[in-house]
Amino acid sequence: MTDKRRVSMHGQWSSRWAFILAATGSAVGLGNIWKFPYITGANGGGAFVIVYLICIAIIGIPIMMAEVMLGRRGRQSPINSMLSLSKEEGSHKGWQIVGWSGMIAGFLILSYYSVIAGWALAYVFRAATGMFTGATAEGIEGIYNELVSDPERLLAWHTLFMVMTMVVVARGVRSGLEQAVRFLMPALFVILLILVGYAMSTGSFMDGIRFLFTPDFSKISKAGILIALGHAFFTLSLGMGAIMIYGSYMTDDASIAKTSFAVAIADTLVALLAGMAIFPIVFAYGLEPGAGPGLIFKTLPLAFGQMPGGPFFGMLFFILLVFAAWSSSISLIEPLVAWLVENHNMNRVTASVMSGIFAWLLGIATIFSFNLMSGVKLFGKTFFDLLDFLTANIMLPLGGLFIAIFATWVMSRESSRDELALVGKAEPVYFIWYFLTRFITPIAVIVVFLNAIGVL
Numbered sequence: 502m503t504d505k506r507r508v509s510m511h512g513q514w515s516s517r518w519a520f521i522l523a524a525t526g527s528a529v530g531l532g533n534i535w536k537f538p539y540i541t542g543a544n545g546g547g548a549f550v551i552v553y554l555i556c557i558a559i560i561g562i563p564i565m566m567a568e569v570m571l572g573r574r575g576r577q578s579p580i581n582s583m584l585s586l587s588k589e590e591g592s593h594k595g596w597q598i599v600g601w602s603g604m605i606a607g608f609l610i611l612s613y614y615s616v617i618a619g620w621a622l623a624y625v626f627r628a629a630t631g632m633f634t635g636a637t638a639e640g641i642e643g644i645y646n647e648l649v650s651d652p653e654r655l656l657a658w659h660t661l662f663m664v665m666t667m668v669v670v671a672r673g674v675r676s677g678l679e680q681a682v683r684f685l686m687p688a689l690f691v692i693l694l695i696l697v698g699y700a701m702s703t704g705s706f707m708d709g710i711r712f713l714f715t716p717d718f719s720k721i722s723k724a725g726i727l728i729a730l731g732h733a734f735f736t737l738s739l740g741m742g743a744i745m746i747y748g749s750y751m752t753d754d755a756s757i758a759k760t761s762f763a764v765a766i767a768d769t770l771v772a773l774l775a776g777m778a779i780f781p782i783v784f785a786y787g788l789e790p791g792a793g794p795g796l797i798f799k800t801l802p803l804a805f806g807q808m809p810g811g812p813f814f815g816m817l818f819f820i821l822l823v824f825a826a827w828s829s830s831i832s833l834i835e836p837l838v839a840w841l842v843e844n845h846n847m848n849r850v851t852a853s854v855m856s857g858i859f860a861w862l863l864g865i866a867t868i869f870s871f872n873l874m875s876g877v878k879l880f881g882k883t884f885f886d887l888l889d890f891l892t893a894n895i896m897l898p899l900g901g902l903f904i905a906i907f908a909t910w911v912m913s914r915e916s917s918r919d920e921l922a923l924v925g926k927a928e929p930v931y932f933i934w935y936f937l938t939r940f941i942t943p944i945a946v947i948v949v950f951l952n953a954i955g956v957l
């Protein structure tokens with residue numbers, strides 16, 4: 502390690518554990534429990550899962566290490582970290598564009614993320630009041646349709662969630678969620694296990710497992726491969742600076758490789774558990790795996806309606822889902838807030854409130870895309886679908902591509918080796934990382950893009 506280390510003006514995590522918790526909090530969110538099952542269902546199951554897992558292993562983990570490394574070395578918002586590092590490495594200051602595009606992507610994602618998290622909030626109350634008890638699949642579908650077709654109600658829940666996000670970001674990440682996440686993540690894990698237990702009792706458990714884990718490559722399209730790649734970035738919070746800025750608050754002595762592994766494994770486990778809880782229910786009740794964004798809201802309530810203690814477990818599940826979303830949403834907006842503080846002399850509170858208000862406003866378009874404007878489509882997609890596609894499948898992989906290029910083609914090996922501190926016995930890990938990040942990631946992202954637009 503060099504002795505001229507930067508210090509972040511925004512503070513630092515209290516320990517290596519705090520970083521793991523915060524990064525896991527960012528990674529584990531709606532992406533794992535809400536999005537992973539519905540895109541898996543819509544893209545044919547097993548083959549999609551395999552492509553997704555390969556993307557996590559050979560692209561996601563190396564990019565996560567690269568992002569944490571750049572963040573810890575730059576110790577500022579992604580824009581300013583990229584600026585400082587490009588100067589330091591004798592390169593062009595245009596690399597800050599990686600920070601810009603990430604900051605914009607995070608803002609765009611937050612705008613719709615908050616709307617969906619609002620659904621989860623609404624479901625806490627629906628579960629707790631026993632609305633699901635004994636309900637049929639049609640009844641549960643009706644509850645869902647009633648919610649998403651009412652813009653006013655969606656707006657109320659979206660507003661509440663955005664306020665929750667702003668409050669934590671305004672307080673600073675360390676005294677905000679760091680404590681809560683410590684208990685909530687393990688609790689979420691336990692309740693997912695309970696749900697998997699229920700799924701086992703439905704008699705369709707093996708159908709669900711087969712759907713998830715038996716690949717049939719004829720079922721995955723070129724677009725499906727792009728969605729799997731995009732989701733690997735989305736679920737690990739990569740390609741937009743969230744993990745970079747969390748890295749900028751990391752202590753100097755923490756191992757970047759070990760912590761990145763831990764986060765990626767926890768995240769993947771949660772996604773697979775969610776799939777194992779949901780698909781058996783889908784098949785047991787003859788529902789449609791490709792039902793789209795409403796999938797978990799149409800399936801899990803059936804389970805809560807049948808199991809003993811359903812209202813309690815249902816309420817607990819949706820509370821935990823809200824927390825998982827909450828610890829992700831703060832990381833979506835943190836790059837923007839940190840940048841406003843650094844460059845515009847704002848205090849955290851003003852910066853958080855301003856960013857939150859703008860993201861809230863944009864979120865209204867997502868709300869309408871589920872009701873008043875559900876017929877308005879561009880390229881066959883509603884506003885929400887388009888925003889999700891543009892951010893997760895285009896902006897994040899592109900961001901990741903440039904991060905990979907910067908970390909291994911622009912930055913010197915001395916710098917990356919110094920920051921990653923993979924020496925002695927860990928030397929081979931450095932070389933695997935270097936090889937994957939320098940060659941495999943850029944090639945894979947470019948090939949998947951070309952493939953998706955039909956060039957290959």
Ligand code: PHE
Nearest residue numbers: 528530531532735736738743
């Ligand atoms: N990883 C989060 C999830 O899976 C979403 C997210 C994406 C958070 C990008 C931060 C940055 O829900």
